Amino acid sequence: MASTLTKVIAPLLVIAASAGAYALLQASRPEPEKNDEPQHTAAVYTATVAPETEALEVITQGEVRSRTEIDLVAQVGGRVVDVSPEFVEGGRIQPGVPLLQIDDTDYQLALSEAKARLADAELAVQQALADQDVARKQLRNDPSPSDLALKKPQVAQAMAMREAARAGLEQARLELQRTRVTLPFAGRVADTRVHIGQFISPGAVLGTVFGTELVEVRLPLNNRQLASLGLPIGYTAPAGGGLPVTFSADVAGSNHQWTGKLVRLDASVDPDTRMLYAIAEVADPYGKAASKLGMPLAVGLFVEARIQGRKLDQGMRIPGSALRAGNIVYVVNREGLLEIRDVDVVHATADRAVISAGIAPGEQVVTSAIRNPIQGMAVRSLTSAEG
Structure with a gap:
């Protein structure tokens, strides 16, 4: 009986001793040190949302090409007896000034023969008219003379x-004129394929030339850029009109600028690139339209184009770095908390974005990188150099 009681009481004593020891340890443990430091907040650079009052600007690129570029083809055959000093690559073409002279001896002889044939034909007409007059007098008493008797068919022939x-x-005369190879427009020679003394046949390609009175730049536009211009597909500018375009390129170690106008949009979208192409024109690119440093807007040059588009009635401008994932911005509210917002983007470049809805003028948008952004997280705003 005693041994049974001992077996029951012994575990209870152990449990009680353990509980007492735990209570003693809890009562004698030191108080934890209190940390009175404020909670850490992320520091971010911000910029102020500003109202957009200027016209939207579309930036794209394209290659300069002449509106007129043709193969120079011989219309008559013969031996080349004279070549202009300007008939070289890069040579200047003046309207009506010969580039090549083909031997015209045969064509001079053909002209003389044609004049002789005309004189014979003129004599034949005079003879037929005289015969008709004689026949009319002889048949004046005939009540119904035939046309043949009156010499009418002979005169007509x-x-x-x-x-x-x-x-x-x-x-x-025309073939004689064609022995002098000329063009009706001012231009430049791109390449030549004949030399003095060479015999050419009608239809032979003599070289390639292009006009310099007007050049075009074909500019690709995506859907957002088209919206920034505010023009319909298939647009054609009225005479003398069009949106202003500024072209720029680095040539010979200097940056040059030229001005032109966007005059039309293609009527269809390119099925391969899904882009719509615009055509901008520059008149007299090798003369009056040259840059301030005298550099012409040369054919084949690759240029950047800045097109002045439409104006917004109510728009907001933010730095391009504030726009994330296409249409998201981080806003720091007045309480210093982060708000993640979707916005309506009207226009965007690397430097700036124009927003039509989702933010308001005066708000602060984050322009710097931020790790693990969470809606409502505390942030500390720093002034950004962008604006």
Whole structure:
């Protein structure tokens, strides 16, 4: 009986002793040190949202090309007897000034023969008219003379032969003129394929030339850029109108600028790139439209284009670095808490973005990187150099 009681009481005593020891340790433990330091907040650079009052600017790129570029083709055959000093790559073309002279001896002879044929035909007409006059007098008493008796078909034939002779003379003159190879516009020579003394056939390609009176730049536009311009697909500017465009490029170690106008938009979207192309024009690119440093807007040059688009009635401008994932901005509210917002982006470049809804002027948007952004997290705003 005693041993049984001991077996029951012994564990209870152990448990009681353990509980007492735990209570003693808890009562004698030191108080934890209190940390009165404020909670750490992330420091971020911010910029102030500003109202946008200027016209939207679209930035794109393109290659300068001449509006007129053709292969120079011989219209008559013969040996080249003279070549202009300007008929070289880069040479200047003046309207009506010969670039090449083809031997015209055969064409001079053909012209003389055509003149002789016309003189014969003229004589035949005069003879037919005289014969008709004689026949009319002889048949004046005949109540119904035939046309053949009155020499009408003979006169008509003689006149037709005269017209044919005149056409032959004009053809001979035209072919003689074509021995002097000229162009009706001012331009430059891109390349040449013939030399003095060479025999050429009609239809032979003599070289490639392009006009310098007007150049074009074909500019790709995405959907957002098209919206910034505010123009419909297929737009054509009225005479003398169009959106202002500023072109720029680094040439010969200096940055040059030229001005032009956007005059039309393609009527269809490119199915491969999903881009719409605009055409900007610059008149007299090798003369009056040259840059301030005298550099022409040369054909083949790759340029950056800045197009002045439409104006917004109510828009907000933020730095380009404040726009994230296409349409998200981080806003620091008055309580110093982070707000993550979706915004409506009207226009965006690397430097700036224009927003139509989602933020308000005067608010602070985060422009610096921020790790693990969470809605409502505490942040400390620093003034950004961007604005």
